[in-house]
Amino acid sequence: MRTPPRFDRGHTDDLMSFLAASPSPYHAVANAAERLEKAGFRQAAETDAWDGTTGGRYVLRGGAIVAWYVPEDAEPHTPFRIVGAHTDSPNLRVKPRPDSGGHGWRQVAVEIYGGPLLNSWLDRDLGLAGRLTLRDGSTRLVNIDRALLRVPQLAVHLDRSVTAEGLKLDKQRHLQPVWGLGDDVHDGDLIRFVEQECGIDEGETTGWDLMVHSIEPPSYLGRDKELVAGPRMDNLLSVHAGTAALVAVATGEEPLPYIPVLAAFDHEENGSQSDTGADGPLLGSVLERSVFARGGSYEDRARAFAGTVCLSSDTGHAVHPNYAERHDPTHHPRAGKGPILKVNVNNRYATDGSGRAVFAAACDKAGVPFQTFVSNNAMPCGTTIGPITAARHGIKTVDIGVAILSMHSARELCGADDPFLLANALVAFLEG
Template identity: 85%
Template structure:
């Protein structure tokens, strides 16, 4: 494989591993992306404040979503945007409003299934607990118990002989509640009291929470030649990390013909319909305010949006060696083969022929190979934030990503070179 001509190499993948390990929840992923942007000179702005259109980098944080943009010198009100989009959430087990439960001498935490996880991948894993808490004084903070705390124990084969011939069948309510200790008496408030003690808070301080479990095993290179990367939440923090790196890189340049934008949304895994999801008003509001802050009118906004292009970056399926028949027979994306262009004529992906040309040009400029992905006609096709972004804002959108195995598993697998190949392609796209 030839070395890409962009700024990123395998060190980008090393940094991705650090980012994955430090981002067990969408809130942590956003906080870490924001820290990287601030280091690059971007400034956070509040949605409740008045904005100006001066040159420089800005970003807005709302819950598990972040929108960042860079206004180059001399940008006109009608200057189009170039957007790299992704999502911050991943399928997992999330704590219920009344979390304390247990039976038969085991203390358990009540969880609800978020998104569409491969449930079997969560069995017999050492799980931590992280998320966002709201305090009685009106403040919020992120918490992370980054050690083995919970576990969803699998039933021994001796107690279910049907497992071997018929396969494992898990009931989402009965079989997925993790244990976290021993005791016959379950008291309401035990989990919150534990978190308060862990974080040096007074008893009764926590009045609201968005908590989720995650596997504490660190990301790692894998394979004879360390050519693979195994880790959690690559769907889709691999893209969030690449988009953040690309935006900070192009912000160093002068005379950009477009306004580069990062849009990382929450709640993609359950439909994107929230104030922080791609189907909400966040992106459109930020772009519109950017136009108006530079003295623009509705006409300028219409012109800017008409010339805007978005790359929706999400993971896709690499061909599986044990299930090759599940893939389209002529489209077999491979690990370390470069980013994938995702196509579906029924608009589950937003890519069309002109969008393909835009992405092909970016990859050629970056010296990055790319591959095409379509679903087997007999298999249902997933979707992304791409079609939602295109329909909601009238913006030309192209669906791309990195090819992985074990999508929606607690631990996914990709080629170790693909993250930096994707990031280099994103840089070339944002440069225009």
């Protein structure tokens, strides 16, 4: 039976607000948690004993969040329906000794995180965001959302070869942003400035995880505003859609034969191998504890996992009008035409035929069109948390997402309808 759509263009408006308010993974999970709290979810501390209470719960760990909703009639062996995503995006991150400079310029030493399109960070007004860890062990979110830093490009007059040979950037020498003038560089200047901006006493910060972000807000684009341009769509677009879908099914009246879950991990862009990454134990631990808290046994856990399906939702490549030859000639996903199903027979994506059927059924129920993405055989294929989730937990996993342009740029581009089409498909999937 086809369900009426839950989301429309208003979802895309809300996505742009979410992107602007989430300049780091830590902000993204805090904003997701706030939306879940408003829907009645409550945080579960990992250090506490869990009970079998029904309703919505979530776990926060660094830049990752796992949230789930237990219906009243759920059994210990009830399978899960999981929307998986990741919270991190390629960018420039502040080094442990950030204060540097020379020749009258004050600079911030940064390290390249993930695989960003480096040129997209040049000559762009940048803010600073992330978290500080204080002497008492607490953390404080930081978002200096104003024009603070800039990575200046070399003038064409000083590099005439750039027009003929293209831009060549040295990651160590050419990506260090400037943030002021002066000949004297003092250790601790940047962190003292951040403490002052946040109202923290000088010297209270003992650790930091800071990164730069473009301060240009997301916006509609195009003659009919049929496109959206903005930062961190890879992959906060999926985190936002997954959060909205989980809230919709948890607060809806549709009976739930499964336990709906949102799992948004950090560190996908550099391999997922961390305590908050998809290759860590976080998801498995939360799911197992949920089973055991409801009085389940190891047998119940095995039964629940055997019936579980995960949709690994991550952005993918729309066909590029200027580089169409880089795409598979029979698979040209287009912006505005619905979410994509990602397929790779070498298991860079986890989708198989039976997984395709699950996603097709969800899209049909939601009345959402979908497309298929396959890489050009001459091009290496990217990967996602999908194969990691399938292999680590023995869970059937399907790779999907929204087709975008300029992936890994400081500012990406998608069709304005695709975010809410994805969210509607996720609702149908979580409802079963």
